Amino acid sequence: METIADHKTLYRPKDGRWLGGVAEGLARYFDISATVYRIAFVALAFAGGTGVVLYVASWLVIPEEGADDSIAAAELKKHRGHPRRLLGFALLGAIGLAVLSSIHVWPSPGNFWVLAAILIAVLAWWRGRIVLGVVAAVIVVLVAGLLLAVRVPVFSGVGSRNYETLHSKYTLGIGQLTLNFSDLQLPKGQTFVKASVGIGDLHVIAPANATVDVDAHTQAGDVVVLGREDNGTHVRTRVVDRTGSGRVLVLDLDTGLGKVEVERW
Numbered sequence: 117m118e119t120i121a122d123h124k125t126l127y128r129p130k131d132g133r134w135l136g137g138v139a140e141g142l143a144r145y146f147d148i149s150a151t152v153y154r155i156a157f158v159a160l161a162f163a164g165g166t167g168v169v170l171y172v173a174s175w176l177v178i179p180e181e182g183a184d185d186s187i188a189a190a191e192l193k194k195h196r197g198h199p200r201r202l203l204g205f206a207l208l209g210a211i212g213l214a215v216l217s218s219i220h221v222w223p224s225p226g227n228f229w230v231l232a233a234i235l236i237a238v239l240a241w242w243r244g245r246i247v248l249g250v251v252a253a254v255i256v257v258l259v260a261g262l263l264l265a266v267r268v269p270v271f272s273g274v275g276s277r278n279y280e281t282l283h284s285k286y287t288l289g290i291g292q293l294t295l296n297f298s299d300l301q302l303p304k305g306q307t308f309v310k311a312s313v314g315i316g317d318l319h320v321i322a323p324a325n326a327t328v329d330v331d332a333h334t335q336a337g338d339v340v341v342l343g344r345e346d347n348g349t350h351v352r353t354r355v356v357d358r359t360g361s362g363r364v365l366v367l368d369l370d371t372g373l374g375k376v377e378v379e380r381w
Contacts, residue, residue, distance in 0.1 A: 136175040286311040298381040312370040326363040
């Protein structure tokens with residue numbers, strides 16, 4: 117004996133949806149509140165990204181209200197004569213799922229940018245601009261990978277900055293940062309200064325009448341501290357040059373990719 121439930125059709129309704137209509141469609145089909153499905157998707161999204169995978173997969177295979185086929189079915193029909201394109205699309209999808217399974221956005225983006233590159237390639241593939249998509253994806257991965265690898269503070273400015281006043285912290289994203297403390301009369305005791313440049317040069321001129329305690333490091337580049345020079349990757353140099361004045365300038369200096377230089381005038 118057939119019941120009303122036997123004639124139900126699973127679809128993504130156009131009304132009542134928050135995003136793609138997946139939760140609302142499941143709610144109407146199984147007679148369970150859409151809130152339950154939304155909470156489940158969000159919870160699984162924070163548990164390794166599974167919720168995102170399930171939601172996107174459901175959005176692709178569940179047809180929208182009024183449509184004859186789902187997005188996935190329509191695309192398969194459209195490209196039946198191009199099996200290599202379908203194979204490539206499936207391969208990109210598999211890679212995307214593998215990346216998404218270990219994705220993290222906070223406190224650092226991690227492999228989020230790899231997923232972004234894959235999405236760009238998939239969209240370009242979908243629109244038929246394969247070469248453009250691959251190039252765009254490679255550019256995204258290389259640029260983002262470089263910025264993340266050297267910890268570039270991209271929102272801290274670009275260009276040349278020169279300071280002759282004393283502050284506890286200085287930051288520059290890309291460019292040259294010069295701190296000229298040669299004319300400063302430091303107070304007795306320790307004065308702490310931290311300065312960092314993502315990509316570029318960091319130049320500090322210390323006063324002649326103060327002890328200088330320097331901890332300088334770069335992920336890749338040169339470190340020159342009061343005549344002592346080191347270069348390469350993951351370079352770290354610690355130098356203490358005493359004057360006996362009772363005034364100590366403690367410098368914590370860092371560049372991601374570039375040069376750190378400290379001298380006296």
